[in-house]
Amino acid sequence: MKVRAASQPLRIIFGDDGSEHAYAAAKLICDLPLPSGSEVIALAVFPPTRIDHYPTIKEQLEATCEHLRDRGISIQSEVKAGDPAETILDMAVRRKANLVVVGAVGLRATLGIFLGGVAQKVVEYGHCPVLVVRAPYQGLHHVLLANDGSEYGWKAVDYLCSFPLPQGVRLSALHVLPPLYPEDYATAAWGMGKGPLPVISAARTATTLQKSEEEEAGERVLVQTLELLKQGGYKAESFLRRGDAATEILQFAKEKQVDLIVAGSRGLSPVSAWLLGSVSRKLIHYGKCSVLTVRLP
Numbered sequence: 654m655k656v657r658a659a660s661q662p663l664r665i666i667f668g669d670d671g672s673e674h675a676y677a678a679a680k681l682i683c684d685l686p687l688p689s690g691s692e693v694i695a696l697a698v699f700p701p702t703r704i705d706h707y708p709t710i711k712e713q714l715e716a717t718c719e720h721l722r723d724r725g726i727s728i729q730s731e732v733k734a735g736d737p738a739e740t741i742l743d744m745a746v747r748r749k750a751n752l753v754v755v756g757a758v759g760l761r762a763t764l765g766i767f768l769g770g771v772a773q774k775v776v777e778y779g780h781c782p783v784l785v786v787r788a789p790y791q792g793l794h795h796v797l798l799a800n801d802g803s804e805y806g807w808k809a810v811d812y813l814c815s816f817p818l819p820q821g822v823r824l825s826a827l828h829v830l831p832p833l834y835p836e837d838y839a840t841a842a843w844g845m846g847k848g849p850l851p852v853i854s855a856a857r858t859a860t861t862l863q864k865s866e867e868e869e870a871g872e873r874v875l876v877q878t879l880e881l882l883k884q885g886g887y888k889a890e891s892f893l894r895r896g897d898a899a900t901e902i903l904q905f906a907k908e909k910q911v912d913l914i915v916a917g918s919r920g921l922s923p924v925s926a927w928l929l930g931s932v933s934r935k936l937i938h939y940g941k942c943s944v945l946t947v948r949l950p
Contacts, residue, residue, distance in 0.1 A: 661815055662690035666750045668741050668771070669695050671713045674756025677790035679717050681943065682754060683724045684793055686817045693721060693728040696744055698737040707732065738774035750781055757787040757937065773937060776918060776946050782812055786943045790912075795823045797911040798882075798889070799902050801932075802828065802874040805917030809947040810878055813915050814885025816945075824889040825909065826878045828871045829901045868893070899935035911942055918946040 667682065669675045682693060697714045699706055714730050721728045733740050745753050755772045772785045798813055800806040818824075875891040882889050894901045906914055918933040933946045 661751070662688045662692070663752050663817070664691070664748060664750045665693045666741060666745045666748065666753045667693050667695045668737065668753070668755040668775075669697050669714055669717050670737070670756065671697075671710075672756050672758065673788040674758050674786060676717075676756075677788040677943075678754050678756050678784075678786035679721060680790050681784075681786050681793065683721060683726065684819050686819060687726065688817060691727065693726055694744065694748055694750070695721070695728055695730045696741060697730075697732045698740045699732070699734055701734040704734065737771045738778070741771075741775055742779055745779060745781060752782050752784060753779055754784045754786065757785050757943070773934065776933060776937060777931075779948060782945060782947045784943065784945045785937050787941065790943070793819050793822055793912050795825065795909060795911045796913045796915060797902070797906055797909070798824065798826045798878070799898075799914060799916040800826060800828055800874060800878050801898060801917070802870070803917065805919055805947070805949060806874075807917075808949050809915055809917040810881050812947045814881060814887065816915075818887070824882065824887050825905075825911070826875055826882070826889045826891045827902060827905055828874045828878075828891075828893055829898045830867055830871050830893065830895040832896050899932045899939070902932070902936060903939055906940065906942055913943045913945060914940060915945045915947065918948055 663685075665682065667678065669679070695714055695718050697710050699710055711732050714732060718728050718730045731744075733744075741753060741755065744750070753775055755775055757772055772783075776783045776785065796813075796818060798810065800810055871893050875893060879889055879891055892905065894905065902914060902916070905911070914936055916933055916936060919931070933944070936944045937946075
């Protein structure tokens with residue numbers, strides 16, 4: 654990968670709850686070659702009923718900020734009372750952030766600031782890209798870009814082209830073809846075990862020509878993806894697979910020891926928030942590495 658500087662400064666909202674995943678997120682931010690003019694707003698949120706924890710929270714947050722300042726990062730800090738996800742999202746809108754960074758899993762005991770589901774809510778209801786960092790963090794060595802060919806997938810490509818990855822990162826682009834069985838069957842089978850899905854003969858009615866056209870379309874997506882990444886200064890290797898999108902992305906990430914998955918996200922409205930089937934939700938919930946989800950503006 655050749656060296657190039659991202660053109661747009663990043664304004665990052667960093668949700669810090671003192672957990673190991675938040676610490677991993679701070680380390681990842683330190684590894685990014687942030688463009689000149691970038692700034693980080695570190696935010697700690699506590700329940701209004703736990704005001705007695707404010708001094709400890711403030712002290713922990715300042716320690717994190719000092720660590721980032723030592724790495725030359727411009728950073729501010731705020732401590733607020735309220736709902737963690739709502740407070741982070743509100744701050745992101747008010748400060749016109751173009752990236753939110755949170756830990757994959759928050760504290761469940763001790764201070765009890767972030768309880769489960771905060772990262773998921775921020776991803777689903779946010780209006781800018783969200784980087785969910787999972788501990789342990791060992792650096793960014795291999796990044797996987799998943800492009801399904803939709804407008805959301807291309808938005809992820811566009812965002813990654815200007816995202817400041819560390820020098821020497823290996824970059825892979827993956828496109829997953831639809832499975833050769835009905836999509837509703839795959840959705841129903843999700844979570845039923847690690848065994849392969851049984852073959853449904855009725856689903857294998859596509860002609861060889863149709864399947865070839867599908868594969869050619871997938872290859873065109875990858876060719877265009879690599880070209881756009883090249884224009885952004887990145888060199889990548891492409892991969893084409895077939896199956897359930899989330900399953901194949903997660904399996905690839907495991908096989909290739911991926912540190913960060915980048916994918917587009919449709920986001921969810923309040924009505925549809927509890928429906929299953931979101932690829933980004935599965936990546937965040939089941940993934941063993943960090944995930945960057947990119948939303949349309």
